[in-house]
Amino acid sequence: MPSDPLVTQHVLEFPGGYTRSTGPVVGRFLSELRARRIVGVRTAEGRVLVPPLEYDPATGEPVTGEYVEVGPAGTVTTWNWVHEPLDGHPLDRPFAWALIKLDGADTALVHAVDPEHVKAMRTGMRVWPVWRDQPTGHITDISHFVPEVTKIVSNVRGEYRIQAGGALRVFLEGIERGVFLGGRCDRCDKVYVPYRAACPECGGVIPDTLELPDTGTITTFAINNLPDPRAPQVPFVSAYILLDGADIPMIALIGDVPAHEVRQGMRVKAVWVPESERTASMANIRWFAPTGEPDVELS
Amino acid sequence: MREVAIVAFAQTRHTPHDTGLSEPELILPVINEVKERTGLDRFGFTCSGSCDYLAGAPFSFVSALDALAAWPPISESHVEMDGAWALYEAWVRLQHGDVDSALVYGFGKSSLGDLRTIMTLQLDPYYLAPLGLDQLSYAALQAAAVGADRKELDEIVRRSRADGRANPYALDLPDPEGEDFAVQPLKQTDVPPITDGAAAIVLAAGDLATELSDSPAYIRGIAHRIEPHYLGMRDLGRSASAADAARAAGVGKGPVEVAELHAQFPHEEIILREALELTGDTVINPSGGPLAANPVMATGLIRIGEAARRILDGHARRTVAHAAGGPCLQHNLVTVLEA
Numbered sequence: 001m002p003s004d005p006l007v008t009q010h011v012l013e014f015p016g017g018y019t020r021s022t023g024p025v026v027g028r029f030l031s032e033l034r035a036r037r038i039v040g041v042r043t044a045e046g047r048v049l050v051p052p053l054e055y056d057p058a059t060g061e062p063v064t065g066e067y068v069e070v071g072p073a074g075t076v077t078t079w080n081w082v083h084e085p086l087d088g089h090p091l092d093r094p095f096a097w098a099l100i101k102l103d104g105a106d107t108a109l110v111h112a113v114d115p116e117h118v119k120a121m122r123t124g125m126r127v128w129p130v131w132r133d134q135p136t137g138h139i140t141d142i143s144h145f146v147p148e149v150t151k152i153v154s155n156v157r158g159e160y161r162i163q164a165g166g167a168l169r170v171f172l173e174g175i176e177r178g179v180f181l182g183g184r185c186d187r188c189d190k191v192y193v194p195y196r197a198a199c200p201e202c203g204g205v206i207p208d209t210l211e212l213p214d215t216g217t218i219t220t221f222a223i224n225n226l227p228d229p230r231a232p233q234v235p236f237v238s239a240y241i242l243l244d245g246a247d248i249p250m251i252a253l254i255g256d257v258p259a260h261e262v263r264q265g266m267r268v269k270a271v272w273v274p275e276s277e278r279t280a281s282m283a284n285i286r287w288f289a290p291t292g293e294p295d296v297e298l299s
Numbered sequence: 300m301r302e303v304a305i306v307a308f309a310q311t312r313h314t315p316h317d318t319g320l321s322e323p324e325l326i327l328p329v330i331n332e333v334k335e336r337t338g339l340d341r342f343g344f345t346c347s348g349s350c351d352y353l354a355g356a357p358f359s360f361v362s363a364l365d366a367l368a369a370w371p372p373i374s375e376s377h378v379e380m381d382g383a384w385a386l387y388e389a390w391v392r393l394q395h396g397d398v399d400s401a402l403v404y405g406f407g408k409s410s411l412g413d414l415r416t417i418m419t420l421q422l423d424p425y426y427l428a429p430l431g432l433d434q435l436s437y438a439a440l441q442a443a444a445v446g447a448d449r450k451e452l453d454e455i456v457r458r459s460r461a462d463g464r465a466n467p468y469a470l471d472l473p474d475p476e477g478e479d480f481a482v483q484p485l486k487q488t489d490v491p492p493i494t495d496g497a498a499a500i501v502l503a504a505g506d507l508a509t510e511l512s513d514s515p516a517y518i519r520g521i522a523h524r525i526e527p528h529y530l531g532m533r534d535l536g537r538s539a540s541a542a543d544a545a546r547a548a549g550v551g552k553g554p555v556e557v558a559e560l561h562a563q564f565p566h567e568e569i570i571l572r573e574a575l576e577l578t579g580d581t582v583i584n585p586s587g588g589p590l591a592a593n594p595v596m597a598t599g600l601i602r603i604g605e606a607a608r609r610i611l612d613g614h615a616r617r618t619v620a621h622a623a624g625g626p627c628l629q630h631n632l633v634t635v636l637e638a
Contacts (some may be wrong), residue, residue: 088431
């Protein structure tokens with residue numbers, strides 16, 4: 001006796017498939033599908049069967065021969081969710097089987113629904129057919145159903161040319177040289193950075209620039225989990241930094257430190273790109289990195 | 300109506316895998332067991348239920364006759380349905396009055412192929428089969444239509460598996476664990492086990508019943524009803540045909556001590572309890588039912604055998620058996636048995 005199982009593969013197949021007569025009722029339905037219409041058949045009692053049958057299942061009477069166009073949209077009455085589609089299924093991604101009561105029908109059609117996500121499925125939802133490119137007169141001429149359009153995506157995009165004149169230009173020219181330029185309002189005794197032409201409190205003119213160091217203290221910060229082209233990685237930290245000698249913080253990225261180690265009162269210093277790459281742009285500053293000095297008590 | 304009784308029932312120790320036995324080898328022991336128990340070697344009529352698509356071999360049921368001693372020629376028939384319908388045909392045949400005994404058997408090896416997609420082949424070839432709608436997909440549609448409480452479904456599976464562990468013929472399955480979906484809302488644990496097995500029953504009419512058994516299980520009512528095949532033509536949340544069959548068989552004419560239901564999925568048990576109007580006094584599927592052993596094409600016949608066994612062994616006076624065929628309980632057969 002052999003100790004291993006004696007196993008072979010066996011395939012049952014009818015090459016080319018069976019040829020099946022449709023009869024007049026199923027044949028009419030499939031012909032209408034090929035023309036991208038869905039029809040039901042009216043029973044003697046006036047109900048519309050979709051898909052059509054030759055006999056009314058409720059009474060056994062022959063149907064009337066009156067065909068009624070239904071749908072193409074319908075309402076889902078029952079549905080399930082296939083997490084892992086089989087080879088023979090209509091879709092190769094997770095989808096729902098559903099009973100769909102097409103508009104004008106009294107019975108429900110069994111078909112597949114592709115809502116993109118199970119969370120979009122619900123009983124009572126409206127669905128529309130997606131037709132196969134080359135209908136042949138087969139139930140699969142309807143590839144599947146999709147939810148009714150209930151929202152669209154509007155893209156908004158405008159292109160602008162922005163010129164830095166005035167105070168901003170003065171500030172950016174400082175950045176190009178590797179310094180932060182602010183300004184003092186003598187009346188309010190406050191130092192603002194970036195440099196501005198007028199004091200936002202009293203409206204007084206700020207005539208002169210003032211060079212500030214590139215070190216400061218984090219006053220508050222946020223951990224960002226959405227990617228941003230300017231950020232080193234996700235998550236990244238953006239922070240308010242009070243430059244030494246300034247009275248108003250400016251916003252900048254924090255780098256060279258894990259996000260969870262960033263804290264209020266942390267001492268930081270700007271990380272500049274190499275001098276040869278500098279332009280009159282905030283891109284000159286990669287981010288601010290911790291200096292390692294003791295934290296500062298914030299007032 | 301001629302009085303017909305079940306006088307013997309035997310089933311295999313079902314397996315969750317292919318043991319390599321041929322179909323005649325699978326059924327031979329249960330045929331011999333009911334022959335020994337009744338002392339009968341020849342029967343007035345023989346009828347079997349099986350499905351060629353399970354083994355993927357045309358007329359595979361013919362070779363199963365090798366287990367019967369079919370020469371000189373016997374009066375024999377077959378249904379491409381669960382063995383429960385073979386029993387129905389045998390019961391009708393015994394009503395003719397010219398023969399007094401019948402051998403009924405059902406068998407299936409669902410381990411050989413992919414049962415889930417083999418079941419697609421039973422669907423209508425125009426509207427359903429081309430979509431690739433499979434067994435778990437249509438069962439999940441019905442489960443969604445029932446919308447039963449998850450705790451109730453889990454409890455049915457837990458109870459069925461526990462009862463199955465106490466039944467030496469059923470599979471030894473652990474308490475259900477895990478939340479994975481098969482096809483949502485069906486969980487993996489809601490799916491009946493792949494099972495190979497067979498069962499046989501002997502029917503006797505008139506005086507022969509009491510000659511062969513001290514306590515025959517008399518068939519007091521038996522009826523089957525069918526619904527439209529297409530799922531969208533029915534209310535999947537209930538079973539009108541099971542209810543009609545139960546009324547025709549007279550289920551409600553007396554108390555039901557035990558009901559063996561051909562509920563392959565827990566939501567089917569909920570539908571059937573309602574259709575058969577079973578109360579909390581009825582013990583449901585003490586054998587473990589199809590959730591503990593599901594030898595397809597014998598599962599329904601085993602329900603009748605298990606319901607009869609309670610009467611044959613003197614433990615019950617009135618029991619009910621249910622068998623089903625087709626997608627989503629399309630076709631239902633209800634049998635009422637009494638001491």
